Amino acid sequence: MCLNANQKPCCVIIALVAIFVGTIETSYECFHLVAALIAWIPIFIAAIFLIIGALREIPILLLIWVIVSLICGGALIIIKIGLMIYLNRxxxxxxxxxxxxxVIFLMLVFVWAAYPYAYMRELKEQQMI
Known part of the structure; x- marks a missing residue:
């Protein structure tokens, strides 16, 4: 299974992808909706926590990322659905x-939470031993 991969580099890559996607999305799409911009700000901050937590092996920073990514990612999904309904193309x-x-963004939010959670669980198992 893909969650058995080495999670440390995956967590750093996920944080960098989150920063990259957020920068692209806020630069061209969020000018008409301030809520999406406000939802991206905690994701940027939590991505920095994810990088630090993955490199220094601090589980609480990984947990912060998982919580923020699920809450703000869910909010962004709701915002995107609303924009898809109300904006006329x-x-x-x-x-x-x-x-x-x-749909790709929905899968990205799942991956955002899955890999750091698996790495956090792995770190806690190593601390138990």
Whole structure:
């Protein structure tokens, strides 16, 4: 299973991807909705905590990332669904592309939480031994 991979580099990559996706999304899409911008700010801060927690093996920082990513990621999913419903597009293929990007973002939120949680669990098991 893919969760059996080495989670330390995966956590750092996930944090960097979160910062990258957030920067891209806030630069071109969030100008019309302040709520999405406000939801990305805690994700940026928690991504820094995730990098520090993964490199220094601090489980509480990984837990902060898991909680923030699930709460803010869920809020962003709700915001994206609302934008998909209420924003009028000119062509049908743009709606299809936006829907596909939203599904990819939904999977990204799951991955954001899964790998750091698995790494946090691995660190706690190592501390028990």
């Amino acid at each position: 000119l062509r049908i293929y743009l709606d299809i592309v936006v829907a596909i990007l939203n």
